[in-house]
Every structure is written in C-alpha cells, then in structure tokens.
Amino acid sequence: MPGASSWLAALGFLVSRAACVPTCPVALPFDWVRPAYAFPWRGSDAVWSFTRVFPERKLVLCTVPGAGSTPTRNFVNALASVLSHGRYNASVLPYSKAHPEMQQAPWLHPLEMMPREEVERIACDSTWTRIALVRNPFARLLSKFADKIVRHGYETKPSADSSRNDMLFRPPARIEDGLNFSAFTQRLAAVNQWESNAHRRRPRRARPDGKTSGREGSGDKDVRPDGEAHYVDEHFRGGSNFCGMRHVPYRLIRYESLGDGLRQLAAQLGVGSDPTIAQQLDDILPHNRCLEAAKLRKYYTASDVVRVRRYFHEDFVRFGYSPQLPPACNDSAKKAMRR
Numbered sequence: 001m002p003g004a005s006s007w008l009a010a011l012g013f014l015v016s017r018a019a020c021v022p023t024c025p026v027a028l029p030f031d032w033v034r035p036a037y038a039f040p041w042r043g044s045d046a047v048w049s050f051t052r053v054f055p056e057r058k059l060v061l062c063t064v065p066g067a068g069s070t071p072t073r074n075f076v077n078a079l080a081s082v083l084s085h086g087r088y089n090a091s092v093l094p095y096s097k098a099h100p101e102m103q104q105a106p107w108l109h110p111l112e113m114m115p116r117e118e119v120e121r122i123a124c125d126s127t128w129t130r131i132a133l134v135r136n137p138f139a140r141l142l143s144k145f146a147d148k149i150v151r152h153g154y155e156t157k158p159s160a161d162s163s164r165n166d167m168l169f170r171p172p173a174r175i176e177d178g179l180n181f182s183a184f185t186q187r188l189a190a191v192n193q194w195e196s197n198a199h200r201r202r203p204r205r206a207r208p209d210g211k212t213s214g215r216e217g218s219g220d221k222d223v224r225p226d227g228e229a230h231y232v233d234e235h236f237r238g239g240s241n242f243c244g245m246r247h248v249p250y251r252l253i254r255y256e257s258l259g260d261g262l263r264q265l266a267a268q269l270g271v272g273s274d275p276t277i278a279q280q281l282d283d284i285l286p287h288n289r290c291l292e293a294a295k296l297r298k299y300y301t302a303s304d305v306v307r308v309r310r311y312f313h314e315d316f317v318r319f320g321y322s323p324q325l326p327p328a329c330n331d332s333a334k335k336a337m338r339r
Helices: 001-021 068-086 116-124 137-151 183-188 191-196 255-268 275-282 289-299 304-313 313-319 331-338
Strands: 052-054 059-063 130-134 251-254
Touching: 052 068, 059 068, 068 255, 068 275, 130 255, 137 183, 137 289, 137 304, 137 313, 183 191, 183 304, 251 255, 255 275, 304 313
Parallel strands: 059 130, 130 251
Antiparallel strands: 052 059
C-alpha cells in the first residue's frame, strides 16, 4: 500500500522534526513563591517583592535582601524613571496593599505575582536578561544582623504572633538573647528542628479581608506556616529562596563587584550616560575586602562558621562562594585597598 507507506514516512519525518525542537527545562512548582514570602509589619498587610520586572525591555532584576539592596533600589528607581518615560504599572499588587517603598515605585511588576506560565516563559526565553544580585552568605548575615537587630531591633516588625515579647525582634532572633551574634546563629541553625516540632507551629495572622497573610486566595485563618519563610525573616533567609532562584536561570552580579556589574547593565540597556543613572552608580562605594574580612573574623566563632555554612549551603554552592571565611589581608593588600 503505497499510500500507507507514504503516510508512515511523513509521520516519521514529523516525529523526527518534533524530537529536534528544543524544550525548556524550567517547570515551576505550583508553590514556587512560598519561600519568598515576607512577614507583614505590625498593623499592616503590606507585601514586598524582591523582583523588578521591566516587560518592555525584557529585564528581570532579583535583588536579594541584604545583597546591596539599598543602593540597588536607588539605582533601579532611577533606571525605571529613565526606561518608563513616566509611564508605570498602576496595579502593583492585585490582592494586597503595597509596602510604602513599593508605593514610591508604582512601575514595579513583581515576578511573584505573575502567572506561573508567564514566569516559565520568561525563564525559557533567551531574549530576556535575568540578573540576580547576590552576596557572600557570611557577610550578608552579619551585615543584616547588625542592621536589623543591633541598630533597629526594637523598631522592626514582629513575627505572626505579636503578643509575645520574645518575638519583637525579627525571627529567629529573640530579645532574651540580647545582641549576641552566636546566640542568633544558634536560633537560625535550629529552624529545621522548629519546623518538625508541631507544637511550635503558629497560625498566620488573618488579614482584614478575611484571608491570611499566607498564600493568595486562602480564607483559612489557621493555616500551617510556610516552613523557613514563617520562622525566618527575609533578611536572614537563604538567598536561594527568592525570585524563583531554584528554577529560573539568572546571571549573577556579586555584591563585591556591584558597581561594575550595574555599570555593565546600564551600558547594555543604553542608559549608562544618563545623568540620573550615572549619579546613582557613582554613589556605590567600592567593596573593601580587607575591612570585610577583618569584621567577619572579629565576630564569627568557629561554631558560628559551621552553623552558617550548613544553613546557607545552597547559597555557597549556587553563588560560587567559598564556605571558608575570607583570609585576613596582609599589609601590602591593605595598602593597595587604600589607594
């Protein structure tokens, strides 16, 4: 039957063509945003996103909290002003109030609030630029402990249970531990034990609209916590939790070379010579590796190193940082840094 053989030959050709079509390996789980949830501030249901999406320029910026997020936010605000020409996204978050800082940036398109299929498309599209700003986990944790606990511990947001005095500090820090960094790293290392201990689980706080501060669309006021996201403030959480980092391929810009990395990005976008952009880039101070190494060696005990290395193991591997404290600088290196 020549007709049948021709049909089979055509089918074989189509199957071989289909086999040659590349497929995207990115497949986001349905709950991929859960590790990136942030605790609401006291008396507020405001939500903060750590991603900046510029659809028209096919750009995604992942700003991991504690990895130069303040100078980066200033840079991104300037970048948005230049790229959007005054236009912005009026609906920042579809189901919750925006954090005050997000209200100042209404152009923001949070990646976490996009449909999962759209995020997968962005992740698979080679014409998109996807950049994540990351930092050495040792330095990031110490920096955020100094900022959020030592300097501003009593001013910041509590955990879901605001009635307990020992939860006024950002979790897992406790007031009873004082400003002891080693006690804090012990609390952090115990997170996995907390998760497996059922009686320690606390319900998420209900929002005024009847939903919880957890996943969108849930009307249950007594939902189980979202693991690490429930027990650990975002500034102390592993950077791999944010921006779909475990699934979406990102090009990394390290905090240690933040200025150079953002200058390259500005040049790629064709806005490097803009005065507003240039000013923000000039305000980014060069990284002092000698000073950082001295601080880490001053505050980290051997036990702290072990605990932090284990807790942030995924970050050390994904971001390519050494699991050892950086070596102290010799005199010649210190002189070179001062030049």
